[in-house]
Amino acid sequence: MQILNEIRFTVPSLSVNESTARAVVSSFIVQADPTVEELSDIRTAVSEAVTNCIVHGYRNTSGVIDITVRLLPEREIYIRIKDNGCGIADIQQAMQPLFTTAPEEERSGLGFSVMESFMDKLTVKSKVGKGTTVTMRKKLSTHGY
Amino acid sequence: MKVNIKSENGTAIAVLSGEIDHHTAKMLRAELDKFVITMQPDILAIDLSGITFMDSSGIGLIIGRYKLIKECGGRLEIRSPQPYIRRMLKISGIERIVKII
Numbered sequence: 001m002q003i004l005n006e007i008r009f010t011v012p013s014l015s016v017n018e019s020t021a022r023a024v025v026s027s028f029i030v031q032a033d034p035t036v037e038e039l040s041d042i043r044t045a046v047s048e049a050v051t052n053c054i055v056h057g058y059r060n061t062s063g064v065i066d067i068t069v070r071l072l073p074e075r076e077i078y079i080r081i082k083d084n085g086c087g088i089a090d091i092q093q094a095m096q097p098l099f100t101t102a103p104e105e106e107r108s109g110l111g112f113s114v115m116e117s118f119m120d121k122l123t124v125k126s127k128v129g130k131g132t133t134v135t136m137r138k139k140l141s142t143h144g145y
Numbered sequence: 146m147k148v149n150i151k152s153e154n155g156t157a158i159a160v161l162s163g164e165i166d167h168h169t170a171k172m173l174r175a176e177l178d179k180f181v182i183t184m185q186p187d188i189l190a191i192d193l194s195g196i197t198f199m200d201s202s203g204i205g206l207i208i209g210r211y212k213l214i215k216e217c218g219g220r221l222e223i224r225s226p227q228p229y230i231r232r233m234l235k236i237s238g239i240e241r242i243v244k245i246i
Contacts, residue, residue, distance in 0.1 A: 015168035022166075022198070040198075040229045047200040051167040105167075106174065106205035110237055114201050117236055 001078075005031070005071040011050075013058040013065055013083070021050045021067055028069050029077060034140050041118035042077060042138060048111040049081040049134045055102050057085025057132055075140040079119075082133040088126040095124065147195075148176045155187035158224075162195030165203040177210055181217060189214045194225035203230075204237040211243055222246060 007028045011017040022043045029042055046067075053065045063084050070078040088094045095116075100109035115122050119136040126132040146163035159177060163169065181189060189210060193199070211221045223245045226234060234240060 015166075015171075018166045018168050019164060037229065043198065044200050044233070047166050047198075051200065051202065055167060106170070106202075106209040108201045108205040108208060108237065110201040110204055114233070114236060 001070075002073050003070050004073065006068065008066070008068045010064050010066050013054045013063050013085075015051075015054055017065070018047055018050050018054070021065070022047050025067070025069055025079065029071075032071055032075055032077065032140055034077075038138070038140055042079070045115045045118045045136055045138075046079060046081070048114050049079075049136070052111050052134070053081065053083035053085065053132070055105060055107060056088075057083035059086065059102070061085070075142065077138045077140065079136045080133060081136075082131065084131040087128040087130055088124070088132055089128050091124050091126055146172060148173055150176075150180050152184060152186060156190060157181075157184060157186035157188070158190045158192055160192040160195060162197075164198035165196055165206065166198070166200050167202040170202040170206045173206055174209060178213060181210070181213055181219075185217050185219070186214075187219050188222060189219060190222040190224050192224045193230055194227070196227065196230055199230050199233055201233070201237070203233065204239060207234075207239060207243065220244075 009024060011020055025046045026043055050065055066082040068080040072078055093099055095112040097113045098109040100107040119138045121137040123135040146169040149160045151158050214221050221243050223243055
C-alpha cells in the first residue's frame with residue numbers, strides 16, 4: 001500500500017472523544033479537498049466506529065481506541081479504528097441493520113449500516129476477548145482534478 | 146449542544162442546535178424527557194435546523210422520544226432537518242413512523 005500521508009492517534013474510551021476523533025480525522029482529510037458531503041460521510045462513519053468501541057467494545061470498562069487515517073493514491077482515504085475490548089462473537093449478526101446489544105442506551109443498531117452506506121468499503125475483524133478492528137475506505141470524487 | 150423548548154397551545158417545539166452523537170444524546174434525552182413527562186404536550190416537535198452533525202445516536206434519540214410521547218398520548222414531529230441529516234433519517238426508515246416536515 002503506497003501511503004501519501006498518515007496520521008495515527010489514540011484516545012481513551014470516553015464518550016466526549018467521539019467529537020475529538022471526528023475533529024482530528026476531518027482536519028487531516030481536508031488536505032485532500034473533499035466535498036462537504038464527502039467530509040460529512042467520513043465524519044459520520046468515524047463517529048459510528050468510535051462510538052461502537054465505547055458502547056460495545058469497552059462496555060462498563062475503559063480502554064484506548066487507536067485511529068489510523070491514510071491518504072492513498074487516487075484520492076482514496078483509508079481509516080482503521082481499533083479497540084482492545086470484548087470483541088464481537090457473531091460479526092454477521094452485529095452487522096444486521098437494527099441489531100443492538102445496548103437497547104437501554106437507545107442504540108438504534110444502525111452503526112454498521114451507516115458505515116457501509118457512507119463509505120465505499122467496510123471490513124470488520126474481531127476476536128472475542130481481544131478486540132475489534134474496523135477498516136473503511138472511501139474514494140473522493142475528482143471534482144476539479 | 147443546546148436545547149430550547151417553547152410550548153404553545155399543546156405543541157412543544159424543541160429547537161436543538163450543535164452536534165448529536167452518543168455523548169450529547171444523553172443530555173438531550175434527559176432534557177426532553179423531563180419536559181414531556183411534566184408538560185404532557187399533544188405534539189412534540191423536534192426542530193433540527195440548527196443541528197450541524199448527527200450520527201445514528203440521533204436516530205436512537207428520536208425513536209426513544211417517539212415511544213415516550215406515544216405513551217403519553219401525544220405525537221412526535223421532526224422539523225427542518227438539513228439535507229445531510231435528512232439522508233440519515235432516510236437510511237433509518239424513521240419517516241415511516243414520524244412525520245418529517
